[in-house]
Amino acid sequence: MTMTTKKTTLLNTVEYGVDARYNSQEEKQNDAQLLMQARKDRMARTSEQDIMRAKLMQLKLQIDEYLNSAESDVQHQFTSFLNTYINTIYEKQQQFAQDLDITPVSLSQILNNHREPKEEFFKKLMIHSERIFKAIKGFHKQSWYQVYYRDKINETMAHQDEWREELEKKIKFPAFS
Amino acid sequence: MNIIEVATSQSHLIEIAPVQKSDFKNLPVNRYFFDWNEEASFEIFKLTIKGKDDILGLISFERIPDEMRIHVRLLTASVENVGAAKIYDRIIGNLLAYVAKLAVRDFGEWACISLRPKTQIAQHYIDKYKMNITGVTLSLEVPEIFELIELYDHDN
Numbered sequence: 199m200t201m202t203t204k205k206t207t208l209l210n211t212v213e214y215g216v217d218a219r220y221n222s223q224e225e226k227q228n229d230a231q232l233l234m235q236a237r238k239d240r241m242a243r244t245s246e247q248d249i250m251r252a253k254l255m256q257l258k259l260q261i262d263e264y265l266n267s268a269e270s271d272v273q274h275q276f277t278s279f280l281n282t283y284i285n286t287i288y289e290k291q292q293q294f295a296q297d298l299d300i301t302p303v304s305l306s307q308i309l310n311n312h313r314e315p316k317e318e319f320f321k322k323l324m325i326h327s328e329r330i331f332k333a334i335k336g337f338h339k340q341s342w343y344q345v346y347y348r349d350k351i352n353e354t355m356a357h358q359d360e361w362r363e364e365l366e367k368k369i370k371f372p373a374f375s
Numbered sequence: 376m377n378i379i380e381v382a383t384s385q386s387h388l389i390e391i392a393p394v395q396k397s398d399f400k401n402l403p404v405n406r407y408f409f410d411w412n413e414e415a416s417f418e419i420f421k422l423t424i425k426g427k428d429d430i431l432g433l434i435s436f437e438r439i440p441d442e443m444r445i446h447v448r449l450l451t452a453s454v455e456n457v458g459a460a461k462i463y464d465r466i467i468g469n470l471l472a473y474v475a476k477l478a479v480r481d482f483g484e485w486a487c488i489s490l491r492p493k494t495q496i497a498q499h500y501i502d503k504y505k506m507n508i509t510g511v512t513l514s515l516e517v518p519e520i521f522e523l524i525e526l527y528d529h530d531n
Contacts, residue, residue, distance in 0.1 A: 201446060203430050214450065215449070215450040215451030215452060215467060216447065216450040216451075216464075216490050216491075216496065216500075217409065217448075217491075217492075217493070218446070218447050218448055218449070218450070218489075218490035218491040218492055219448045219449065219491075220491070229489075229491065229509075229510060229511070229512050230439075230442055232509050232510045232512070233443060233444075233487075233489060233509050233510075233512050233514060236507070236509040237485075237487060237514070237516060240507065240516060241484075241485070241516075241517075244484070244517055244518065245500075245518075248484075248517050248518040248521075249517070251518070251521065252483050252484035252486060252517045252518075252521075253483050253484055255521070255524075256479055256480055256482075256483040256484075256486075259476060259479060259480035260480055298439055309453045319484065320411045335525055335528065335529070335531075336528065346440065363445075
């Protein structure tokens with residue numbers, strides 16, 4: 199079989215892949231309108247359970263992305279992700295506070311970055327999210343801790359000019375260094 | 376994520392990463408079916424076996440945030456991984472699942488990947504990936520998009 203014949207044969211098989219590029223802007227716009235209407239119709243039939251699953255999967259993927267990224271200028275991601283988590287599951291933050299057996303005031307302070315979460319809060323959050331994320335493959339309950347400490351590292355490194363000079367004066371180094 | 380070596384049924388962990396400028400010289404049409412240089416202004420991702428450089432599959436796509444979807448433009452496995460004598464299986468599925476994950480991460484419950492295959496192969500994508508058809512466009516949304524992700528997004 200010649201190379202051309204072989205390629206033509208392969209192009210006729212379903213497995214080689216897809217050329218799905220639009221031929222014109224008009225074609226793209228027409229398809230977009232039709233598709234959006236069909237998606238809205240399908241969304242109207244999508245169950246609440248599937249919508250929540252999608253939101254939780256989105257949160258899990260965003261947490262993964264944060265933990266795997268090299269970005270260091272992002273801060274307060276822990277409270278941002280926690281806010282999303284609570285708002286996905288509950289209508290009111292107070293209900294989450296009740297379920298975690300903490301006061302609404304302390305939850306509010308954590309969410310507004312006015313109070314550091316305690317060890318017990320993390321443990322309760324891990325237990326809670328373990329159950330909630332059960333349907334989402336690959337969620338690690340320790341991710342909350344990892345996000346929190348990643349925030350801490352980012353924050354510390356971003357403010358080196360505020361603490362480094364003062365601390366350097368206090369540090370002694372061995373002679374060989 | 377992994378691919379399967381057909382002859383041995385052995386599983387190989389894979390990586391999917393953006394194509395670098397230096398990759399373009401190694402993407403000949405006779406191995407990857409399309410002129411990938413034409414796609415340089417779009418996002419292109421390559422599939423390789425973890426720790427190896429050889430590119431086994433490619434996908435280019437356009438994120439359309441206003442419509443909360445990602446449109447797949449070109450998608451292919453390398454020539455030796457196509458047809459009955461292919462060396463590795465699951466290349467196309469992994470590339471689609473990767474883009475599906477990007478769509479869920481960006482658009483949540485509105486996540487959507489779309490493509491517009493030629494008529495003769497549309498049915499294959501409908502059957503294999505449970506894609507919906509609207510006019511000539513195939514798409515995957517919630518909840519079917521979960522199945523694709525779960526089928527491919529694991530390491531064993």
